[in-house]
Amino acid sequence: MAPLEDTNTNVQKTTLTSKTESPCPEGSENLSSEVTGDSGKPKTTASKKRKSDAVEEHHDVPEIDDDDPRLYEINETCNEVRRKIRDFIQGGNMKVGEFQEAIGVSSTAYQRFMNQTGAYKGQESDTYPRAFAFFKKRELQGLKANPPKKPRKSESKALDVGDIKLDGEDTESVPVYDTCDEIRKKIRAFLRKPDVTQSAFCRAIGESFPEPKPIRPRQLSMFLDKKGSMAGNTSPVFYGAYVFFEKLRIKEGKPKSEMRQEMEKIHPKGVNTASPETRFLCKGNSRPYHDKYGRVRFTRV
Numbered sequence: 116m117a118p119l120e121d122t123n124t125n126v127q128k129t130t131l132t133s134k135t136e137s138p139c140p141e142g143s144e145n146l147s148s149e150v151t152g153d154s155g156k157p158k159t160t161a162s163k164k165r166k167s168d169a170v171e172e173h174h175d176v177p178e179i180d181d182d183d184p185r186l187y188e189i190n191e192t193c194n195e196v197r198r199k200i201r202d203f204i205q206g207g208n209m210k211v212g213e214f215q216e217a218i219g220v221s222s223t224a225y226q227r228f229m230n231q232t233g234a235y236k237g238q239e240s241d242t243y244p245r246a247f248a249f250f251k252k253r254e255l256q257g258l259k260a261n262p263p264k265k266p267r268k269s270e271s272k273a274l275d276v277g278d279i280k281l282d283g284e285d286t287e288s289v290p291v292y293d294t295c296d297e298i299r300k301k302i303r304a305f306l307r308k309p310d311v312t313q314s315a316f317c318r319a320i321g322e323s324f325p326e327p328k329p330i331r332p333r334q335l336s337m338f339l340d341k342k343g344s345m346a347g348n349t350s351p352v353f354y355g356a357y358v359f360f361e362k363l364r365i366k367e368g369k370p371k372s373e374m375r376q377e378m379e380k381i382h383p384k385g386v387n388t389a390s391p392e393t394r395f396l397c398k399g400n401s402r403p404y405h406d407k408y409g410r411v412r413f414t415r416v
Contacts, residue, residue: 179252186248192234194326196246201329205263218245232287232326273311274319276362284358285325290385291357292378294344294409298356302339320355330355344409345392354388381408
C-alpha cells in the first residue's frame with residue numbers, strides 16, 4: 116500500500132505547485148485580458164479624433180446688422196449693380212436661384228431688373244437696393260468673391276472683337292443694316308467653327324449692349340427657328356449678333372456686301388428693332404408680307 120501513498124502524494128504536490136506558481140489569483144486571467152492587449156501593452160481608453168471631427172479654424176467675420184445705415188446709402192447705378200451681380204454669379208459664388216433667395220426677391224423681379232439697361236433703369240425694383248445692400252455688407256465684412264470665369268483662349272481668339280467700337284454702341288442705337296434671315300445665315304456659318312460653342316457665342320453677342328445682357332442658348336435657338344426677313348427683329352439675339360458681326364467685318368478688313376449696301380439705301384436709319392412688325396392696316400383683299408430686304412409689301416388674294 117505504500118507505493119500507492121507515494122503516488123498520491125506526488126500528484127497532490129504537483130497540483131499545488133501548478134497553482135502556487137501562478138502569479139495572479141484565480142479569476143485574474145479575465146481581469147488581465149481587459150487591462151492588457153494581446154501584445155501585453157496597456158490599452159488606452161481615450162480615442163484619437165478623426166480629421167473630420169477636428170474643429171476647423173475660421174477667420175473672424177465682423178457682424179454687420181441688417182439695419183446698418185451704410186447698407187442703404189446707395190452710391191452705385193443700376194448698371195453697376197447689375198455688373199456686380201453677373202460677376203458674382205459667373206464666378207460660381209452662388210447660383211441664380213440661391214442669390215434670389217439670399218436677397219429675398221422673386222425670379223420675375225430679378226429677371227425684369229437684369230434685362231434692363233441704363234444707369235437708372237430698374238431703380239424702382241426691389242432687386243436694386245437689396246442687391247446693393249448684399250454686396251455692401253460683404254464689402255464691410257471683408258468677404259471676397261471668386262472673379263467671373265474667363266472664356267477659353269480658343270473661344271477668346273475667335274470671338275474677340277472688343278477692340279472695335281461702333282457709333283451708337285453706348286446707347287444701344289447702332290443702325291442695323293441686315294435682315295433677320297441674313298443674320299441667321301451668318302450665325303449658322305459662324306457656329307460651324309470648331310472652336311466656337313453656342314454658350315460662348317451668346318456671351319459674345321451679349322457684350323454688344325451698353326450693359327452686357329445674359330443671352331441664353333435657348334434664346335438663340337428660338338431666333339434661329341424663325342423664318343422671314345423681319346421675324347425676330349426685336350430679339351436681343353438679332354441686335355447683338357448684328358453688332359458682333361459688324362465689328363468682326365471691320366476687324367477682318369472685309370468690304371460691305373452688295374446686300375449690305377442695298378440695305379443702307381432702303382433703310383438709311385437701319386431696320387426696326389424696337390417693335391414687332393406683325394400687324395398692318397390693309398384692304399380686305401390684300402395681305403402684307405416682308406420682302407427679302409425687310410420692306411412691307413402687299414399682295415392680292
